[in-house]
Amino acid sequence: MMDLRDAFFGKIFEIIRDNKQAILMTADHGAFWVSEIEKNFPDQYINVGIAEQNMLSTAAGLALCGKKVFVYGINNFIIMRSLEQLNIDICGMNLDVNLIGVGSGFTYSTDGPTHHGVQDLAAVINLPNIKVFNITDKTSSIKIADISLNESGPKYFRIEKGTVQDIYDDTDDFNEGLKLINKTENPKITLISTGYMTQICYNLINKLDIEIDLIDVYRVSPINKKALLSSIRSNIVLSVEENLYSGGLGEKIASILLYNNKFVKFDSVAVENGFCFYYGTREQLQAKYNIDETSIINKIKDLIIHHGT
Amino acid sequence: MANTIIHNKRRKDLKTSILNSILNSGKGHVGGAFSVLDILMCIYYDQTNVSMIKEKNKSRDRIILSKGHAAIALYAILQDLDFFNKSELMRMNNCGILGEHPDKGIPGIEVDSGSLGHGLSLGVGISLASKLDNLDYYTYVILGDGECYEGTVWEAANLASHHNLGKLICFVDRNRLCIHGDTEDVNKLEPFSDKWQSFGWNVYNIDGHNQEQINLTISNIKNNKSNKPNVIIANTIKGKGVSFMENSHKWHHGGLSKEVYDLCISEIEQENL
Numbered sequence: 001m002m003d004l005r006d007a008f009f010g011k012i013f014e015i016i017r018d019n020k021q022a023i024l025m026t027a028d029h030g031a032f033w034v035s036e037i038e039k040n041f042p043d044q045y046i047n048v049g050i051a052e053q054n055m056l057s058t059a060a061g062l063a064l065c066g067k068k069v070f071v072y073g074i075n076n077f078i079i080m081r082s083l084e085q086l087n088i089d090i091c092g093m094n095l096d097v098n099l100i101g102v103g104s105g106f107t108y109s110t111d112g113p114t115h116h117g118v119q120d121l122a123a124v125i126n127l128p129n130i131k132v133f134n135i136t137d138k139t140s141s142i143k144i145a146d147i148s149l150n151e152s153g154p155k156y157f158r159i160e161k162g163t164v165q166d167i168y169d170d171t172d173d174f175n176e177g178l179k180l181i182n183k184t185e186n187p188k189i190t191l192i193s194t195g196y197m198t199q200i201c202y203n204l205i206n207k208l209d210i211e212i213d214l215i216d217v218y219r220v221s222p223i224n225k226k227a228l229l230s231s232i233r234s235n236i237v238l239s240v241e242e243n244l245y246s247g248g249l250g251e252k253i254a255s256i257l258l259y260n261n262k263f264v265k266f267d268s269v270a271v272e273n274g275f276c277f278y279y280g281t282r283e284q285l286q287a288k289y290n291i292d293e294t295s296i297i298n299k300i301k302d303l304i305i306h307h308g309t
Numbered sequence: 310m311a312n313t314i315i316h317n318k319r320r321k322d323l324k325t326s327i328l329n330s331i332l333n334s335g336k337g338h339v340g341g342a343f344s345v346l347d348i349l350m351c352i353y354y355d356q357t358n359v360s361m362i363k364e365k366n367k368s369r370d371r372i373i374l375s376k377g378h379a380a381i382a383l384y385a386i387l388q389d390l391d392f393f394n395k396s397e398l399m400r401m402n403n404c405g406i407l408g409e410h411p412d413k414g415i416p417g418i419e420v421d422s423g424s425l426g427h428g429l430s431l432g433v434g435i436s437l438a439s440k441l442d443n444l445d446y447y448t449y450v451i452l453g454d455g456e457c458y459e460g461t462v463w464e465a466a467n468l469a470s471h472h473n474l475g476k477l478i479c480f481v482d483r484n485r486l487c488i489h490g491d492t493e494d495v496n497k498l499e500p501f502s503d504k505w506q507s508f509g510w511n512v513y514n515i516d517g518h519n520q521e522q523i524n525l526t527i528s529n530i531k532n533n534k535s536n537k538p539n540v541i542i543a544n545t546i547k548g549k550g551v552s553f554m555e556n557s558h559k560w561h562h563g564g565l566s567k568e569v570y571d572l573c574i575s576e577i578e579q580e581n582l
Contacts, residue, residue, distance in 0.1 A: 023441075043441065054430045054464035061434015064420065065442070066367075084424060085461075089431060092421050093413055 005102065005161040007138045009033030011145035012070060012100070016044050019149075022068045025059055027052045029073045031102075056082045059097045060089035068096050070148070074108070075101035075117035075158060079124050086154075091127040096152040104134070104158045104195055105242030106276075106285040113275040117158070122247025125221035130154040132221040134195030139168040140218055147174065164199050167216070177219035180231045184211035188308055189300055190232050193240040194220055194249055197269075197291070201240055204293050210304060220249060225256050232262065236303050239268040240296055242286070246273055265307040269296055316520050317581040319389075320350065324550060324577045326385040326398055332570045334402040337409065340560035342382035344484040344517070344545040345451060349374075351523040352449050353386050362417060363392065370446045371419050371435045375428020376453035376482060377410040378562070383418075384411075392417035426459025428452060429479060433465045436477040436538075447531075451480045455487030457498060463508065466538075470509030473536040478527065479510075481540060482517065484547040486558045505540045517543025550580045 009031065016022045016037055024037050025046045038045040048055045052073060059069040071078060078099050079086065090097045101120070108115035124132055133155065135141045141159065148155055167181055168174075181198070182205055190213040193201045198216045205212040215231050217223060237257070239250035250268030257266060271289045278288050286292040323346060331337035352372055353359060361369035374383050384407055388395045393406065393416045401407040406415055410423030420431050432450035439446050456462065469477055483501070485492050492498050505512045511530070515522045523543065530539045547561075548554025551573045565573070 046437070048464075048468055051461075051464040051468070053461050054433075054468060057427050057430030057461065058434040058437070058465070058468065060420075061431040061436075062438050063434075064431070065435055065438030067438060067441075085427065085430075088421060088424055089427055 001163040002138050003161055003163055004135055004138060004141050005031060005159055006033065007141035008100070008135065008145045008157070008159045011142050012148070013037055015068075015145075015149050016041055016070075019068060020044070021066060022070065023062060024070045024072060025055050026072045027055045027077065031072070034072060052077045053082045053085050056085035056097070057089045060085070060093065060095050063090075063095035063097050064093070068098070068148075070098045070100060072100045074103040074115060075120045076103065076115060079120040079156070083123055086124070087127050090154045091129045094129045094153055097154050098148040099154075099156045101156065101158050102161065104160065106282045107160070109282045109285045110279045112277060112279070116276055118243050118271050121158070121220060121243045121249070124156055125252065126247070130156055130221065131219060132156045133158065133219050134217070135159045136195060136198045136216055136218055137164055137167045139166060139170065139172065140174065143168075143172065143174045144218065158195060160196055165202075167198070167202055174218065176227050177222070177224035178215055178217045178227055178231070180213060181216045182212065182214035184213055187211050187213040187234040188304055189213070189236040189238060190215060190234045191238050191240055192217060192228075192249070192253055194218065195242070197240045197242050200293050200296065204297055208297065208300065210300065212300070217249060223252060223256065225260070228253070228256060229260055229262055232264065234264070235309065236265045236307050238299060238303060239266075239270070240291070241268070241270050242291060243270055244273050245270040265303065267299065267303060269299055313521070316350065319354070320346065321577055321580065323350070323382070323385040323389065325574065326388070327381050328565065328570055328573050328577075330381055330384070330398045330401050332565045332567070333399050336402070336562065336564045337381050338378045338562045339381075339565070340486070340547040340554060340557070340562075341376060341379040341453065341482070341484070343549045343551070343554070344547045345376065345379045345482045346382045346549070347518045347520050347545075348451060348480050348482065348523060348543055349382055349386055351520050351527065353390065355524050356527050357447075359390055368444050368446050370449065371432070372449045373420055373422070373428045373432050373435075374411060374451050375422055376425065376451060376456055377422030379453075379482070380407075380409060380411040387415075387417040390417075425453065425456040426461040429462050429465035429469075432477060432479070433469045433472075433474065436469070436474040437472055439476060440472070440474070447476045447478055449478050449480070451482060454481050454483045454485060454492055454498060454501075457481065458496060466505065466508040466510065469538040474538045475534065475536045477538040478530055479538065479540045481542050482545055483542050484545045486547045486556065486561070488558060488561050490558055502542060505542070509537060511535055511537045511539045513539070513541045515541060515543055517545035518549055551576045
């Protein structure tokens with residue numbers, strides 16, 4: 001099985017190899033494929049040192065001159081630290097800068113809140129023009145990486161590392177922004193999740209004797225409202241994410257449901273607002289914040305008991 | 310001498326346009342506009358091929374007014390050079406295309422600016438692109454001295470030097486005033502030249518109102534063909550040309566009464582006579 005980060009960067013490597021106008025920038029953040037790009041295409045690789053704000057504005061300057069720029073770094077530093085540069089220089093001028101972020105949720109579980117990527121999503125989805133993607137599996141890694149080639153404008157890819165099971169296959173085109181990846185005959189509840197959490201949800205639905213629909217929102221911004229509303233076929237909806245409650249996927253979905261008179265029982269699984277000074281594995285932190293598989297299962301059962309028909 | 314007469318007349322006309330616009334719109338950054346005007350005039354009228362900017366030719370010089378709050382000076386020049394209808398200047402801040410900070414949608418403007426500390430980084434990216442594409446253009450970035458408190462200015466300065474961006478020409482409008490007073494009282498910038506030098510830049514310290522000196526410095530940079538990026542510390546006077554505005558941080562931003570406007574106009578008429 002292929003590592004998700006390798007799958008994504010393998011595609012970026014091809015784009016840079018085939019397009020001399022493509023450039024990869026980093027703020028001294030490495031990965032196997034970053035080294036490969038540096039080694040093979042040194043003229044298309046720029047390491048600015050640990051200076052993310054400058055990196056984003058410099059990327060904007062390059063994009064103003066027709067370059068397709070990829071910017072790689074840890075979510076918090078390329079988004080949270082550099083939010084104004086991203087907002088004004090890249091999103092405001094609608095430039096072809098592709099941000100590739102690692103460290104979504106509790107990926108860097110032992111590194112503390114400076115590295116926990118639980119706020120960046122809320123920050124970035126309110127910026128103009130930018131499209132925000134979460135990676136779910138190997139196929140989505142490769143095909144969503146392709147979007148950076150085929151579409152201009154600002155984009156933010158929250159990628160994952162490690163190996164996971166395949167959910168998508170080659171027939172999926174990733175144009176819709178979301179997909180009902182588990183469709184039951186008579187769903188009692190619909191889970192809506194994104195990125196890493198989709199894998200957890202996908203694994204748990206077969207452990208319950210409940211008909212559960214699962215929607216994967218791989219493009220978190222802009223959300224395809226029409227597709228989302230038409231995919232919800234149950235009276236109970238539960239959003240699942242590895243971000244803070246405030247401003248994340250759950251609140252976005254709740255507002256879409258309300259604005260469109262889609263009256264369902266809605267609840268969400270997300271990280272309690274605050275800074276996490278608890279150190280352990282990603283799974284241990286997820287358990288601590290009640291966003292692990294057991295917590296989601298308990299939440300589903302509770303919703304069915306109290307609101308199921 | 311003929312050039313000096315032409316420039317003096319043009320400077321007077323541009324300052325009049327600036328004052329007319331501010332009087333009409335009710336407010337504007339008059340102090341900074343008058344300190345940066347000579348720098349912008351030299352770049353646009355003497356150093357760059359304006360028609361290439363109009364054509365958006367990929368080899369055009371790029372001019373970035375990072376101290377976006379002085380946009381009214383730039384607008385006055387752009388309307389004089391027919392980038393847009395002259396009536397727009399009188400519609401500034403009043404539902405036309407011009408606001409107090411420049412945006413890329415305005416003909417002749419390359420980047421959005423207004424938040425300080427972005428322009429040099431953008432300029433570094435643009436100048437890097439010229440190297441990568443083997444194009445011959447110069448990238449001009451105009452910073453305010455107060456803007457140099459922003460950390461990104463120095464992040465960009467370091468990167469420019471590392472990449473040998475010899476066709477990057479950065480002006481610092483060194484009027485020594487930020488909103489609350491003298492830069493040396495607020496948070497001292499000196500030794501300013503040494504700082505740039507230590508970052509690996511060619512440093513030129515000049516009179517920012519002496520157009521002959523400004524042009525000579527730019528010509529020297531172009532002739533030297535150094536690999537180092539270039540900074541021209543242009544010593545200027547905030548509110549230049551109007552005695553009661555000169556060196557006063559109170560005229561950073563504000564409106565003009567008709568009485569004050571008339572006084573300004575009469576002083577500008579006398580300037581350089």
